[in-house]
Amino acid sequence: MRGLDHSPLWCCAELGLSRRHLVMGGEYGGTDDPEYIAMNPNRLVPTIDDDGFLLWESNVIVRYLSQRYGVDSLFPSALDRRFDAERWMDWQATTLWPALRPVFIGLIRTPLAERNPIIQKAAEDHCANTMRILDARLSNRAYLGGDAFSMADIPAGASAYRWYTLDIVHPQLPHLERWYADLTQRPGFRNEVMLPLS
Numbered sequence: 001m002r003g004l005d006h007s008p009l010w011c012c013a014e015l016g017l018s019r020r021h022l023v024m025g026g027e028y029g030g031t032d033d034p035e036y037i038a039m040n041p042n043r044l045v046p047t048i049d050d051d052g053f054l055l056w057e058s059n060v061i062v063r064y065l066s067q068r069y070g071v072d073s074l075f076p077s078a079l080d081r082r083f084d085a086e087r088w089m090d091w092q093a094t095t096l097w098p099a100l101r102p103v104f105i106g107l108i109r110t111p112l113a114e115r116n117p118i119i120q121k122a123a124e125d126h127c128a129n130t131m132r133i134l135d136a137r138l139s140n141r142a143y144l145g146g147d148a149f150s151m152a153d154i155p156a157g158a159s160a161y162r163w164y165t166l167d168i169v170h171p172q173l174p175h176l177e178r179w180y181a182d183l184t185q186r187p188g189f190r191n192e193v194m195l196p197l198s
Contacts, residue, residue: 014186081150102123
């Protein structure tokens with residue numbers, strides 16, 4: 001496995017998969033190397049090589065690993081439960097991450113002198129409203145997909161870690177807080193996701 005994205009690493013931990021992790025991207029470089037571009041033309045992380053099968057895009061990697069190695073654990077075999085999980089994985093990529101990304105970039109990657117407090121506050125408010133959707137979903141279930149932890153919880157859980165770690169005002173969202181506290185008890189989450197933000 002190559003990359004700094006935490007969702008696939010957490011997925012591997014949940015499945016008990018052994019792996020070789022090559023850290024690349026950002027300050028570590030390597031994504032512009034011809035060898036890496038041949039595997040991932042986007043020059044982004046993560047990319048996996050599973051016995052010669054190359055795959056990129058974080059949530060797709062989680063889906064693949066879950067189906068290949070975790071049917072009826074991470075990957076629901078019932079069609080309705082599977083697509084319920086897939087829906088929340090897509091929601092994380094298309095709604096949650098676009099709301100969280102400007103907050104993250106503004107606080108972690110933008111020098112203090114270059115920050116715009118009005119834009120930053122608007123981004124934080126928008127992100128908090130998006131997190132309210134997660135809180136509502138979790139109001140009557142233990143996990144995003146129902147009573148059992150599944151692949152649906154992995155991308156959203158990694159995003160929740162970033163949000164809760166940022167030095168911003170977090171509204172009280174009791175269902176989200178309960179779910180997040182549960183995730184922090186999972187060894188894979190603690191070891192692969194709960195790392196310093198960069």
